[in-house]
Amino acid sequence: MTATTRATLSFESRPKGKVARLTLDNPAKLNILTPDALLRLTDLVRSLQNEKEIRAAVLTGAGTKAFCGGVDIATLGGLNAASAREFITLIHEACAALRACPVPVVARINGWCIGGALELAAACDLRIAADTASFSMPEVRLGIPSVVEAALLPRLVGSGRARWLVMTGEAISALQASQWGLIDKVVKPKQLEATLNSTLDLILEGGPEAMRAQKRLCKLWEEAPLAESVRASIDEFAASYESEEPRKRIDAFRRARKKVKPGSPRSRG
Numbered sequence: 001m002t003a004t005t006r007a008t009l010s011f012e013s014r015p016k017g018k019v020a021r022l023t024l025d026n027p028a029k030l031n032i033l034t035p036d037a038l039l040r041l042t043d044l045v046r047s048l049q050n051e052k053e054i055r056a057a058v059l060t061g062a063g064t065k066a067f068c069g070g071v072d073i074a075t076l077g078g079l080n081a082a083s084a085r086e087f088i089t090l091i092h093e094a095c096a097a098l099r100a101c102p103v104p105v106v107a108r109i110n111g112w113c114i115g116g117a118l119e120l121a122a123a124c125d126l127r128i129a130a131d132t133a134s135f136s137m138p139e140v141r142l143g144i145p146s147v148v149e150a151a152l153l154p155r156l157v158g159s160g161r162a163r164w165l166v167m168t169g170e171a172i173s174a175l176q177a178s179q180w181g182l183i184d185k186v187v188k189p190k191q192l193e194a195t196l197n198s199t200l201d202l203i204l205e206g207g208p209e210a211m212r213a214q215k216r217l218c219k220l221w222e223e224a225p226l227a228e229s230v231r232a233s234i235d236e237f238a239a240s241y242e243s244e245e246p247r248k249r250i251d252a253f254r255r256a257r258k259k260v261k262p263g264s265p266r267s268r269g
């Protein structure tokens with residue numbers, strides 16, 4: 001069986017907007033990461049910059065066993081100091097593309113999520129997992145450190161738990177990952193797609209331009225000092241009124257409130 005993983009992109013039109021689905025596709029090999037797969041994934045994510053109708057994106061793995069089983073061990077075994085730098089940069093570029101994607105990216109985690117795959121998931125905005133999923137950063141067991149977007153882990157789970165993941169290499173369950181703050185929602189495998197859909201519905205309720213601004217700000221909040229983050233937030237808030245989106249949505253909200261009978265729960269909001 002070939003170890004080649006394909007990265008694919010498809011689109012789904014919903015009543016309130018268009019959603020992109022990015023899939024790592026090689027379920028027989030746990031959707032492992034190869035150089036070609038990483039290059040293709042990065043190109044596909046970057047292409048979404050030009051898709052003005054896109055409201056959200058999903059990253060997932062084909063099949064039911066794995067979101068992604070991490071980096072192809074044959075690839076790791078063939079690296080030297082020079083090619084190691086080139087390869088790990090491919091993982092960073094894929095993660096950076098996900099973080100720079102102009103719309104929210106939801107990781108749909110349907111099984112094993114190991115090493116570089118966990119870095120990809122951490123680079124997404126939201127993470128939903130089946131309760132059968134498992135998470136680990138086992139690189140130290142192979143004689144290499146966890147790097148690049150593993151640096152996001154302390155922001156998600158705290159310094160101590162991030163150290164536990166990268167220093168012990170121990171796998172944790174989806175429930176534990178949720179308790180640590182690594183995963184946002186854990187559901188039964190049969191409920192994974194429905195939960196993803198309900199999450200996308202919530203995202204699509206937001207204003208398209210407001211959501212893109214919010215994505216930019218969330219990324220900035222992780223990277224910039226507080227004062228800079230606040231200044232940028234003020235700028236984004238003011239800029240939102242350069243379009244008709246706030247006026248139209250506020251007017252619609254007011255009209256909806258007028259239709260609600262006095263004393264109902266919505267009328268008190």
